[in-house]
Amino acid sequence: MHLELQGVTRKVGAETHLYATSVSLAPGEINVLLGPTLSGKTTLMRLIAGLDKPSEGSVIADGVDVTGVPVRERHLAMVYQQFINYPSMSVFENIASPLRIAGKLNEQQIRERVNAMAERLHISAYLERSPAALSGGQQQRCALARALIKEAGLLLLDEPLVNLDYKLREELRRELSDLFSSGSTTVVYATTEPLEALQLGGQTLLMHEGRVLQHGPTLSVFSQPCSVIAARTFSDPPINLFEANITDGVAQLSQDIRVPLHADQQSRIAGQRNVQLGLRAHSLRATPRENDFALGCSVDLAEISGSETFVHLKRGALSMVAQLPGVHDLSLGSESTMHFQPSDMFIFSSDGALIYAPEV
Amino acid sequence: MARIELAGIAHSYKPNPSQPSDYALRPMEMTWQDGGAYALLGPSGCGKTTLLNIISGLITPSQGKVLFDGHDVTQLPPEKRNIAQVFQFPVIYDTMTVGENLAFPLKNRGWKNADIERRVAQIAEILELSGELKQRASGLTADAKQKISLGRGLVRPDVAAVLFDEPLTVIDPHLKWLLRRKLKEIHHELKLSLIYVTHDQIEALTFADQVVVMTEGEVVQIGSAQALFEAPEHTFVGYFIGNPGMNLLPCSLRDGRVLISGTDSSLPAPASLDIGAGQLTLGVRPEYVECLPTETAGALPTQVLSARNMGTHWLVEGELGGHRIASKQRTHHPTHSGDTVWMKLPADRTLYYLNDKRVA
Numbered sequence: 001m002h003l004e005l006q007g008v009t010r011k012v013g014a015e016t017h018l019y020a021t022s023v024s025l026a027p028g029e030i031n032v033l034l035g036p037t038l039s040g041k042t043t044l045m046r047l048i049a050g051l052d053k054p055s056e057g058s059v060i061a062d063g064v065d066v067t068g069v070p071v072r073e074r075h076l077a078m079v080y081q082q083f084i085n086y087p088s089m090s091v092f093e094n095i096a097s098p099l100r101i102a103g104k105l106n107e108q109q110i111r112e113r114v115n116a117m118a119e120r121l122h123i124s125a126y127l128e129r130s131p132a133a134l135s136g137g138q139q140q141r142c143a144l145a146r147a148l149i150k151e152a153g154l155l156l157l158d159e160p161l162v163n164l165d166y167k168l169r170e171e172l173r174r175e176l177s178d179l180f181s182s183g184s185t186t187v188v189y190a191t192t193e194p195l196e197a198l199q200l201g202g203q204t205l206l207m208h209e210g211r212v213l214q215h216g217p218t219l220s221v222f223s224q225p226c227s228v229i230a231a232r233t234f235s236d237p238p239i240n241l242f243e244a245n246i247t248d249g250v251a252q253l254s255q256d257i258r259v260p261l262h263a264d265q266q267s268r269i270a271g272q273r274n275v276q277l278g279l280r281a282h283s284l285r286a287t288p289r290e291n292d293f294a295l296g297c298s299v300d301l302a303e304i305s306g307s308e309t310f311v312h313l314k315r316g317a318l319s320m321v322a323q324l325p326g327v328h329d330l331s332l333g334s335e336s337t338m339h340f341q342p343s344d345m346f347i348f349s350s351d352g353a354l355i356y357a358p359e360v
Numbered sequence: 361m362a363r364i365e366l367a368g369i370a371h372s373y374k375p376n377p378s379q380p381s382d383y384a385l386r387p388m389e390m391t392w393q394d395g396g397a398y399a400l401l402g403p404s405g406c407g408k409t410t411l412l413n414i415i416s417g418l419i420t421p422s423q424g425k426v427l428f429d430g431h432d433v434t435q436l437p438p439e440k441r442n443i444a445q446v447f448q449f450p451v452i453y454d455t456m457t458v459g460e461n462l463a464f465p466l467k468n469r470g471w472k473n474a475d476i477e478r479r480v481a482q483i484a485e486i487l488e489l490s491g492e493l494k495q496r497a498s499g500l501t502a503d504a505k506q507k508i509s510l511g512r513g514l515v516r517p518d519v520a521a522v523l524f525d526e527p528l529t530v531i532d533p534h535l536k537w538l539l540r541r542k543l544k545e546i547h548h549e550l551k552l553s554l555i556y557v558t559h560d561q562i563e564a565l566t567f568a569d570q571v572v573v574m575t576e577g578e579v580v581q582i583g584s585a586q587a588l589f590e591a592p593e594h595t596f597v598g599y600f601i602g603n604p605g606m607n608l609l610p611c612s613l614r615d616g617r618v619l620i621s622g623t624d625s626s627l628p629a630p631a632s633l634d635i636g637a638g639q640l641t642l643g644v645r646p647e648y649v650e651c652l653p654t655e656t657a658g659a660l661p662t663q664v665l666s667a668r669n670m671g672t673h674w675l676v677e678g679e680l681g682g683h684r685i686a687s688k689q690r691t692h693h694p695t696h697s698g699d700t701v702w703m704k705l706p707a708d709r710t711l712y713y714l715n716d717k718r719v720a
Contacts, residue, residue: 036532194671198670307646
């Protein structure tokens with residue numbers, strides 16, 4: 001389905017939940033709505049679904065204005081955070097229900113389709129059980145199977161993995177990008193997690209305080225965030241930000257930290273004196289490479305993710321986070337030198353607009 | 361605070377347990393040192409919450425004894441065990457101010473006002489709630505309420521232990537970061553005994569000195585984050601810790617070489633590998649697997665399934681003898697699905713498991 005939102009807004013009483021938003025979502029594309037809680041993801045999704053009516057603007061599906069058409073008359077499927085299944089039906093009947101309602105297939109065809117879908121979601125063994133007898137992960141797989149079997153033009157998923165164990169989340173995330181990649185279904189997927197967007201790929205719409213900040217291919221939004229807020233929204237761990245004064249191609253971060261800028265950075269800055277520098281946590285390294293800038297810091301805290309260590313560091317009034325591969329047991333207060341390439345720094349103007357993004 | 365011992369503890373929700381799978385918690389011995397920070401980590405249904413509830417007194421174990429500083433508390437209800445608990449969802453009084461909520465556990469125990477004020481100020485300072493003490497708790501976001509719940513759990517300095525049951529579930533990712541760090545600082549400053557149940561590896565590994573990894577009612581390893589990452593004692597720990605988890609490849613020993621099942625590829629066997637009967641499995645973490653574009657001596661030819669740019673690293677997943685193998689790297693030689701690459705497994709990072717337990 002080709003979906004177009006034309007200046008849709010959503011106001012509830014005096015509050016604006018979504019400011020005027022115009023976007024076009026291509027058929028068969030995966031679209032990730034990425035933003036923190038209350039950024040407007042669910043509001044936007046409910047407008048797309050027809051669960052709520054926009055205060056202004058229109059929703060166009062395949063060229064037809066569907067604004068105000070109720071959800072049950074739209075050709076779409078939804079998956080929610082909560083695992084929603086029909087408790088009185090077996091898993092098989094849950095998955096079969098959209099086909100039975102559509103009434104286009106005979107019993108044999110329904111059986112084949114349900115079995116094939118159950119196979120794809122690895123729940124074939126549980127078809128005769130009731131959903132309540134399944135684990136959370138299996139319940140959500142059942143809800144996903146029911147949504148996918150509908151082969152609706154539009155599939156909406158509102159943080160579908162948030163209530164799962166992270167290991168199940170990791171597995172389902174990988175499967176989902178495969179499941180979504182086939183067919184002409186347009187997928188809209190809301191999440192608060194930058195890593196989830198990167199894993200799903202497709203297009204990302206960055207959301208913040210009721211506005212779409214940026215819309216584009218996921219990797220280019222990640223590597224070229226349009227503003228400081230966009231960079232923050234799409235960084236986990238948080239992006240390191242420093243105020244800096246520029247003199248003769250050198251960025252002064254504090255009394256004693258002067259980072260010589262790369263020629264490309266200097267030319268983009270074009271005479272601006274006050275800028276903000278952004279350095280993603282993974283750009284800081286424990287071992288130096290050629291042309292690295294070395295920064296002596298003290299360790300505030302080392303957090304371990306399993307395969308990586310997030311080191312919180314302080315240098316005078318500056319604080320920052322480094323994301324190092326592997327497990328590093330750095331004790332609180334110890335001295336540590338971090339290294340980075342000056343050309344890996346993002347540069348934002350004093351009002352937050354992107355001036356320079358590192359090459360990928 | 362107290363040293364907590366579990367002596368011959370086991371629990372079954374069935375009346376007459378006869379086989380290992382009848383137990384929610386299989387027979388175990390464990391000692392929790394006074395002032396230690398422990399995490400119980402495992403998937404849903406692994407028994408971690410049962411274990412926590414046995415310590416808190418919400419569950420009386422089917423067998424064995426719970427000792428606090430040598431005193432048998434097995435039959436005592438939670439309120440007689442002198443413990444503090446923080447749950448998944450905020451438990452606070454909406455009609456009170458933030459400060460009154462924090463003071464409540466102390467007031468209940470007859471503390472003097474001046475002492476209460478001092479302690480509440482200390483806890484509020486750590487949790488960055490100092491500015492909000494006079495504010496009413498009703499109307500706060502779930503995030504803010506949960507922060508107050510954490511504060512209430514930590515406010516009493518005289519408890520035997522503070523037990524946390526997935527306390528960061530309702531917290532937004534960006535704030536989660538901050539709170540993980542706070543909890544670590546709190547442990548350093550307040551020296552409380554903390555036991556923390558979670559399915560999230562980052563929370564567990566960052567927070568705890570010792571992580572207790574559980575699966576199917578059994579403790580499979582107790583160790584530091586580094587030990588769990590670098591030297592998993594059980595294949596489950598390899599799989600569960602890390603994103604993605606350890607590559608696990610079935611193999612067999614032949615003429616001093618390790619033959620990867622389903623392939624013609626083999627690796628020199630470590631001298632210490634002396635196996636008995638059972639299934640031999642090779643384990644190597646994706647972070648240590650090098651993915652090479654051309655044939656290289658000692659590297660294993662692998663069919664690429666996917667190569668994905670994850671923003672901070674590249675993830676190449678391939679198929680080797682019918683099994684999935686992943687390589688996680690910061691630099692990338694362009695590869696595509698269907699290509700053949702050579703995966704190099706460094707000998708000093710390759711571990712071996714017999715019937716899931718590490719042997720070399």
